[in-house]
Structure formats: structure tokens, C-alpha cells
Amino acid sequence: MTEPHVTLDPQSLNPVEEKLRGPLEEQLTSALQAATDRVRQRYAGESVDQVTVMLLEQAKAGLHPDIAAGFHPDHAQLRQVAEAIVAEAR
Known part of the structure; x- marks a missing residue:
């Protein structure tokens, strides 16, 4: 799996x-x-939807609160990362 990358519009x-x-x-x-x-290491059979939420929560937790409040990644792209984590674990 390639590492995710954020590009701002x-x-x-x-x-x-x-x-x-x-x-x-x-x-x-x-x-x-x-x-x-972190999510990949802790993955324990959660659904793709759950992993998507975990990714967003973990990413925001690693940011300054002001930056986290404005961080709204593309849901479809975040879901693709979650799908890759789930598929990799199978």
C-alpha cells in the first residue's frame, strides 16, 4: 500500500x-x-466504515486543535486508505 498524501486545493x-x-x-x-x-497496527477486524472514522480521528489527534478543526479530507479518498488497510489484513 502506498502512503497517503494530502494535497490542498x-x-x-x-x-x-x-x-x-x-x-x-x-x-x-x-x-x-x-x-x-497506527490504525494498520491496531486493526482487529473492524469494518471499512469504522476504519475510515478511526483514520480521521487519529489524524486529527496528531494535529494542533486549530488545524484539526479545519482538516476535512476527501471522504472517498480516506475510505480508499481504509479499504487498503482492511484488504491488507485479510
Whole structure:
């Protein structure tokens, strides 16, 4: 499984966010990759929906609260990561 990567849509960013886009993408990607590793290691037969929720919760837990509040990853892409974790465990 390839590691997830966060890419922000420049059209949805305000000017301050646009200036911080690179470091913000790195921080979000790092949090999501760490969450993926933790969920993968702790996976115990949960459904894809449960794993999707776990990924989001774990990723947000690894971020500053202000950044976590604004982190809304694409649900379909997050679900693909969850599906890969479930499939890998079978």
C-alpha cells in the first residue's frame, strides 16, 4: 500500500493558507501517514466504515486543535486508505 498524501486545493485557500500551503500539506500528510500506521497496527477486524472514522480521528489527534478543526479530507479518498488497510489484513 502506498502512503497517503494530502494535497490542498489552492482555489479553496485564503491568502494566508496559500502562503503556508507547502508546510501545511506536509503536516497534514505526516499526521495522516502516522494515523494510517497506527490504525494498520491496531486493526482487529473492524469494518471499512469504522476504519475510515478511526483514520480521521487519529489524524486529527496528531494535529494542533486549530488545524484539526479545519482538516476535512476527501471522504472517498480516506475510505480508499481504509479499504487498503482492511484488504491488507485479510
